[in-house]
Amino acid sequence: MSAATTIWQRVEQVAREAEVSADFVLEMLNYRWLVNKYPTWDMPLNCRHQVQDQDDCDIHFVFIEPPEHKEDWERLHVKNVYLMCGECRRIKGDMSFEDWVDEMWRRDQERAQVH
Numbered sequence: 182m183s184a185a186t187t188i189w190q191r192v193e194q195v196a197r198e199a200e201v202s203a204d205f206v207l208e209m210l211n212y213r214w215l216v217n218k219y220p221t222w223d224m225p226l227n228c229r230h231q232v233q234d235q236d237d238c239d240i241h242f243v244f245i246e247p248p249e250h251k252e253d254w255e256r257l258h259v260k261n262v263y264l265m266c267g268e269c270r271r272i273k274g275d276m277s278f279e280d281w282v283d284e285m286w287r288r289d290q291e292r293a294q295v296h
Contacts, residue, residue, distance in 0.1 A: 239267030
């Protein structure tokens with residue numbers, strides 16, 4: 182699935198859940214920034230992993246701090262969104278973002294010691 186399609190689906194989902202227009206999400210919550218940053222999935226995701234297959238990518242939009250209600254604009258804003266690959270999302274599971282960052286740091290350190 183293309184980057185534009187994936188991002189647009191997320192925009193529509195956020196709009197639907199917050200009961201606002203897609204234009205509101207694009208402009209006021211600044212999701213247009215994602216459209217500009219990721220015209221394709223050639224750029225690494227926030228988790229530092231590269232999308233391997235443009236047509237079959239497993240991209241997850243994760244809130245760093247989960248919104249507390251449907252009009253929690255600060256937490257629905259794109260600044261609170263982290264794009265991660267499927268592997269990183271599976272590792273994160275139900276962990277807090279902070280715990281996930283610590284876990285990924287630990288894994289990176291273990292990999293560095295092996296090499």
